Amino acid sequence: MTASASSRAHVTGRLLVLPGADIDTDRIMPARFLKAITFAGLEQHVFADDRAAARAAGLVHPFDVPAHAGASILVAGPNFGCGSSREHAPQALLRWGIQAVVAPSFAEIFAGNATTIGLICAGIPPEAFAAIAADASGAWHLDLDALTLSRGAQHLPLQLPESRRHALRSGEWDATGLLLDRYDEVMRVDARLPYFFTASRNA
Amino acid sequence: MAGTLFDTVWDTHAVRHLPNGHTQLYVGLHLVHEVTSPQAFDMLRARGWTVRAPHRTFATVDHIVPTRQQSRPFGDVMAETMATALEQNCRAYDIPLFDLPSGQQGIVHVVGPELGLTQPGMTIACGDSHTSTHGAFGALAFGIGTSQVRDVLASQCVALPRLAVRRIDIDGTLPPGVTAKDVILTIIRRLGVDGGNGYAYEYGGDVIDRMSMDERMTVCNMSIEGGARMGYVNPDATTVEFLRGRPYAPQGADFDAAATRWLALASGPDASYADRVRIDGSALAPTVTWGINPGQSVAIDEPLPDPAALRGADAVSVTEALGYMRLPAGHVMAGTPIQVAFIGSCTNGRLSDLRNAAAVVRGQRVAPQVRAIVVPGSQQVRAAAEAEGLDAVFRDAGFEWRGAGCSMCLAMNDDRLHGDEMCAASSNRNFKGRQGSPTGRTLLMSPAMVAAAAVAGEVVDIRRWTR
Numbered sequence: 001m002t003a004s005a006s007s008r009a010h011v012t013g014r015l016l017v018l019p020g021a022d023i024d025t026d027r028i029m030p031a032r033f034l035k036a037i038t039f040a041g042l043e044q045h046v047f048a049d050d051r052a053a054a055r056a057a058g059l060v061h062p063f064d065v066p067a068h069a070g071a072s073i074l075v076a077g078p079n080f081g082c083g084s085s086r087e088h089a090p091q092a093l094l095r096w097g098i099q100a101v102v103a104p105s106f107a108e109i110f111a112g113n114a115t116t117i118g119l120i121c122a123g124i125p126p127e128a129f130a131a132i133a134a135d136a137s138g139a140w141h142l143d144l145d146a147l148t149l150s151r152g153a154q155h156l157p158l159q160l161p162e163s164r165r166h167a168l169r170s171g172e173w174d175a176t177g178l179l180l181d182r183y184d185e186v187m188r189v190d191a192r193l194p195y196f197f198t199a200s201r202n203a
Numbered sequence: 204m205a206g207t208l209f210d211t212v213w214d215t216h217a218v219r220h221l222p223n224g225h226t227q228l229y230v231g232l233h234l235v236h237e238v239t240s241p242q243a244f245d246m247l248r249a250r251g252w253t254v255r256a257p258h259r260t261f262a263t264v265d266h267i268v269p270t271r272q273q274s275r276p277f278g279d280v281m282a283e284t285m286a287t288a289l290e291q292n293c294r295a296y297d298i299p300l301f302d303l304p305s306g307q308q309g310i311v312h313v314v315g316p317e318l319g320l321t322q323p324g325m326t327i328a329c330g331d332s333h334t335s336t337h338g339a340f341g342a343l344a345f346g347i348g349t350s351q352v353r354d355v356l357a358s359q360c361v362a363l364p365r366l367a368v369r370r371i372d373i374d375g376t377l378p379p380g381v382t383a384k385d386v387i388l389t390i391i392r393r394l395g396v397d398g399g400n401g402y403a404y405e406y407g408g409d410v411i412d413r414m415s416m417d418e419r420m421t422v423c424n425m426s427i428e429g430g431a432r433m434g435y436v437n438p439d440a441t442t443v444e445f446l447r448g449r450p451y452a453p454q455g456a457d458f459d460a461a462a463t464r465w466l467a468l469a470s471g472p473d474a475s476y477a478d479r480v481r482i483d484g485s486a487l488a489p490t491v492t493w494g495i496n497p498g499q500s501v502a503i504d505e506p507l508p509d510p511a512a513l514r515g516a517d518a519v520s521v522t523e524a525l526g527y528m529r530l531p532a533g534h535v536m537a538g539t540p541i542q543v544a545f546i547g548s549c550t551n552g553r554l555s556d557l558r559n560a561a562a563v564v565r566g567q568r569v570a571p572q573v574r575a576i577v578v579p580g581s582q583q584v585r586a587a588a589e590a591e592g593l594d595a596v597f598r599d600a601g602f603e604w605r606g607a608g609c610s611m612c613l614a615m616n617d618d619r620l621h622g623d624e625m626c627a628a629s630s631n632r633n634f635k636g637r638q639g640s641p642t643g644r645t646l647l648m649s650p651a652m653v654a655a656a657a658v659a660g661e662v663v664d665i666r667r668w669t670r
């Protein structure tokens with residue numbers, strides 16, 4: 001069975017709210033932890049420097065709040081995941097236990113990487129974001145069928161490009177199988193490319 | 204309505220429309236490096252696939268290489284492990300590798316263009332966000348994550364949403380002291396670090412038209428810092444002349460045929476764009492970042508923003524950035540002390556960048572409290588610089604002259620900031636902790652400005668540099 005057989009449309013659990021705009025992937029996963037040839041164990045280092053900085057300042061980083069242990073939905077500020085294309089960042093969040101990130105907006109490469117590994121990135125309007133920031137307690141349900149993030153009778157709207165939503169709901173979030181399908185069409189494109197660079201590859 | 208270069212190249216490489224709304228896009232050139240590929244090769248093996256088009260795949264080692272002592276095995280065990288993994292994967296799948304003994308090793312975005320692998324009209328993917336650099340040649344070049352590296356290895360394709368095209372014209376003439384780096388920092392500041400989300404940026408106008416390929420690469424390189432996954436410049440005579448005679452470019456009559464085809468790719472005067480932005484290049488000033496993302500920049504003589512005069516999220520982010528950088532509101536960057544100077548990276552580590560920096564430091568001395576290093580973008584850049592004596596200029600001034608690699612741009616080797624050192628850097632990211640110290644501080648600026656700051660021991664308005 002390939003990983004693409006499972007739909008990722010529903011997440012139930014607690015929220016972890018991480019304030020601040022433009023959280024870059026260097027902060028999610030500092031470069032020194034990229035010195036590895038597997039993704040195993042990355043979850044231990046998620047936000048390593050921000051967490052240490054908070055400790056040094058006598059504060060508790062949201063990822064270190066005891067009540068957040070086991071949270072499955074990360075709520076973050078706009079342009080989440082900007083910067084480096086390192087997939088280590090969404091990998092670390094997923095391995096930590098985050099199954100969905102909800103934010104007013106996402107950097108494009110991050111959202112693409114996340115979707116490719118089945119980590120949901122869902123947009124949320126500013127007012128709904130403010131409502132969560134005010135009170136995020138309790139159990140929430142994220143529903144990509146209904147495009148809502150709900151707690152009891154409270155339903156907040158989510159936004160998602162149809163392609164990403166489709167990929168996650170259908171279980172086709174891992175695209176390789178699709179790309180290898182009907183490979184004759186790929187070969188037709190290959191044949192028509194007006195490229196020259198291979199001519200002297202042994203130059 | 205006539206199409207853009209983006210439309211032409213996208214449509215040439217589109218295999219089909221996937222059920223999820225993405226385009227299956229054929230990748231003409233896949234560039235690979237050691238940090239984002241080992242897991243992709245592992246996944247490939249685990250699923251029983253192979254590398255579909257090794258002749259369209261080229262690798263180099265850049266992020267983790269030490270730039271001082273390069274004998275093998277590397278002193279850092281993990282660096283050695285990563286280099287070895289890349290070597291084994293390249294051998295196993297018959298992928299050409301520009302490694303240290305090759306004389307062609309370097310930062311992947313410097314190596315591709317200088318070898319002539321990067322050509323107009325291509326689709327180029329690499330597991331690195333600064334792949335946008337290659338757009339300077341009129342290619343659609345974009346960064347991908349490791350799972351997509353696996354996709355490209357396995358299928359030579361990626362699934363991508365089509366982007367809208369924003370035309371950005373830089374008109375007029377840049378004043379003395381204002382460089383390509385200042386142009387792109389200004390674009391990012393004006394349009395926002397997320398302003399390019401969903402867009403490819405097409406750069407044009409008088410200023411871009413007159414730029415060298417090195418300068419166009421600097422601009423396209425930082426497209427991603429403005430949120431645009433791709434940035435490009437239409438091919439012209441400058442592009443063609445740069446590529447003539449490069450090892451992987453076509454030769455002889457093939458080159459002339461290719462050049463004709465390349466020039467025909469350019470967006471026509473009646474091409475339609477999703478939107479357009481105009482910036483008066485004549486009004487630009489030397490620019491330097493003061494904050495913790497590349498959009499937080501000011502002209503060298505312009506006071507920093509005051510959060511008290513801002514509201515909401517802007518006030519919060521300015522407060523956070525000033526706090527991290529330990530700079531007061533209203534501060535003017537000229538005169539800010541630095542402890543480290545770094546010249547290098549895929550943004551500004553090419554030969555012309557080193558020439559510009561060397562012109563500033565010739566006959567000068569680095570300030571005693573400053574640690575200054577020059578890291579050429581590639582072995583070929585290094586050799587060319589040495590052939591014209593630039594290494595001696597830097598060494599005589601007290602700079603360290605290093606081997607090629609990414610080095611202190613992201614500090615995956617042993618070059619890093621310590622504590623809260625302030626670093627004048629010609630690289631592209633000033634994120635918290637980017638240069639290896641969780642409290643290190645980065646000021647992005649042009650290579651000449653870094654050179655001047657190294658000598659003065661403080662940030663300098665290059666327009667007033669008279670030594």
Ligand code: SF4
Pocket residue numbers: 265266310311312331333548549550608609612613630631
């Ligand atoms: S020089 Fe810096 S930005 Fe460029 S590829 Fe290397 S690490 Fe990335």
